[in-house]
Each structure stands twice: as structure tokens, then as C-alpha cells.
Amino acid sequence: MTAHLEVDSISKVYGVVTALDQVSLAVEQGAYVVLLGPSGSGKTTLLSVIGGFTVPSAGRIAIAGRDVTAMSPAQRPTTTLFQDYALFPHMSVAGNVGFGLKVRRVPGPEREKRIAAALELVGLAGYGGRGIHEMSGGQRQRVALARALVVEPEILLLDEPLGALDLNLRRQMQDELLALQRRTGRSFVHVTHDQEEAMALASLVVVMNKGRIEDHGSPKRIYERPATLFTATFMGxxxxxxxxxxxxxxxxxxxxxxxxxxxxxxxxxxxxxxxxxxxxxxxxxxxxxxxxxxxxxxxxxxxxxxxxxxxxxxxxxxxxxxxxxxxxxxxxxxxxxxxxxxxxxx
Incomplete structure (x- = not known):
């Protein structure tokens, strides 16, 4: 298997604190990867390194066979969906979704076509003219998803995207995220501390602890046959x-x-x-x-x-x-x- 995402011996040190310690991971194309672990385990730092927002102290990141370690977030074939969605309140839904395309200078007609397709993909066809303040929490998340996917990234990075939602909406959005990932065929890398969320979404669970990968594998294997005592304790x-x-x-x-x-x-x-x-x-x-x-x-x-x-x-x-x-x-x-x-x- 040729890795679509390759994390090679990544370390990140802040002063005397080691946030990531020689982390390596190979991910195939089309995987739904969930980085799981307690606060301070390094999962968000790893996501940030993959997205280019954090520069590693050592190691390299490759995506689709290309070394992206020195690239800025804008240069990388990734987009990130943050927990707070980071939508622009003064823009319409369509304006938010098309922002990345405008930055990339995609021509107007093509931009409008891709915005419409992205909104239809997330179940918001016809909502382009609405203001962000008119949208519910779940709808805002769909807008953020459409904005992330419209630029056609190799990998979508999700930083605890369901943390602010209530239980019923969170479960609904889990189903929608999984269906969306399968429809697009893109690789998703999703950070959470919620074990049930990881089990519901992942094709590959990566359990992190103290800046290292403690265990990784399918949700079934991780739950039924954990490799370490930490994994057994953390996973249910x-x-x-x-x-x-x-x-x-x-x-x-x-x-x-x-x-x-x-x-x-x-x-x-x-x-x-x-x-x-x-x-x-x-x-x-x-x-x-x-x-x-x-x-x-x-x-x-x-x-x-x-x-x-x-x-x-x-x-x-x-x-x-x-x-x-x-x-x-x-x-x-x-x-x-x-x-x-x-x-x-x-």
C-alpha cells in the first residue's frame, strides 16, 4: 500500500514540553481516521502539523507522495474544519462557501457552479442567499463543511467539529459526516476525545497518549483486542x-x-x-x-x-x-x- 498521508517521525517540542514524540503513521486514500485521546495527548497538535498550522521540530509530512512539510496551510492540499466553524457573519452562506475559491481566483461562473454543488452535497441546496445568523447550529456546520470541501482538498481535517452540538444533533451529524466522506471518497482526519464518536466514524482509530501513538487499528480490533492497558482503559x-x-x-x-x-x-x-x-x-x-x-x-x-x-x-x-x-x-x-x-x- 502506498500511503496517501505519511506522517514520518514527527516531533514537536515547546521548551521543556514534548507535545509529539517521534510519531509515525501511514494512511491509505479514502480512510476516515480518528485521532483519539485525552486532553494533552497530542492529537490536536498532530492535526495542526498535518494542516501546516504548526511547524514540527523534526520529521516530515507527505500527502499523495509529495513532501509538504515546508508548505504553508494555503499551499497544502488540505482544508480544516474547526470546532467554532470560523464562518464570516457579514457574508451570505454562498459567500462563506465560495471564499476559498475566490482567494484561489476561480472565475465567477465556475465558482458559482461549485458553490451550488457543494451546498447540494451537504443538503443545503437553495440556502446560498441566506445570512449566517439565519442558520441553526447544524446548518452552520454544513456550511463550514461545504466551504471546506468546495476547494476539493486531498484531505479534510476536522478539529472536534461536533463538540458544540447537543447529543441528538451530534449523532445526526456523525451519520452525515460518514455518508459525506463515503460519497466524496476523500480522506478525513478527525480529532475527538469521545470514544463513541470514534467508534461510529472511523475506519482507522489512532489512540494517542503523552505525545505518542499508543495503538491504532480498526474500531473493532481496538475495542475487542486492545494492544495496551491504556487503550483498554480509555476505549470504553x-x-x-x-x-x-x-x-x-x-x-x-x-x-x-x-x-x-x-x-x-x-x-x-x-x-x-x-x-x-x-x-x-x-x-x-x-x-x-x-x-x-x-x-x-x-x-x-x-x-x-x-x-x-x-x-x-x-x-x-x-x-x-x-x-x-x-x-x-x-x-x-x-x-x-x-x-x-x-x-x-x-
């Missing part, structure tokens, strides 16, 4: 059971000896990860012992249950079906399938 809820490898595929824990596939040597300190939906009460192969319900919260499709093991100081988080009787203090015999346990080094 899980029960974490600490232990020591005692032999071939055996780990001694406070709730007893558990068996799982692993490559860790005897004596290694490990953590076994099991997701809430994989903890069962029907007697699966791996017995996790008895636990008592401490809290149960009804969440529509399931109960989110916190339970405490009767043996050892071990907490569990699990999901129970909405029609199950859930009572505080009730005992549950917990289990999981062998393939549901992920063993990670400490």
Missing part, C-alpha cells in the same frame, strides 16, 4: 483483574486461577480485561466466581451493573438485559468465554 468500560502468570495460559488472581491465551512468561505481572457485555450469568467456560450487586442503573437497552466479588477485592462492571430482575445485594454467578479475556502486561 471494562473489568480489570490483576494477576501473575503461574504457568502455561494460567493467571493467579484474587478470584482464583483463570485460564486465557497469552504469550507472557511465568512470573509476569498482567491484567486481564473483560468488557461489560462479555460478562455472563449463564455458566460460560471461565468461572469468575460469585459477586453481589452494589449498583444497577437502567439505561434503556440494558442495566449497567456494578458488582463486588465475594472472594477477593475485585469489582465487576457488566450489563444485564432490561427484563432481568435486578436487586441491590443480589448474588450473581459470573463467567465469560475464554476468547473474551484479553491479557495485557502491566
Amino acid at each position: 468500560e471494562s473489568t480489570q483483574i490483576s494477576g501473575r502468570v503461574s504457568g502455561a495460559n494460567a493467571v493467579e488472581t484474587v478470584i482464583g486461577s483463570l485460564h486465557a491465551d497469552m504469550t507472557h512468561p511465568a512470573g509476569a505481572e498482567v491484567v486481564l480485561i473483560v468488557r461489560p457485555e462479555n460478562i455472563r450469568t449463564d455458566g460460560a467456560a471461565i468461572d469468575l466466581g460469585t459477586a453481589r450487586i452494589r449498583e444497577a442503573t437502567f439505561q434503556g437497552a440494558h442495566y449497567r451493573v456494578l458488582a463486588k466479588a465475594e472472594r477477593g477485592d475485585q469489582d465487576f462492571v457488566l450489563r444485564l438485559p432490561p427484563d432481568q430482575v435486578v436487586e441491590q445485594g443480589a448474588a450473581l454467578r459470573l463467567s465469560c468465554r475464554a476468547e473474551s479475556l484479553v491479557v495485557l502486561g502491566r
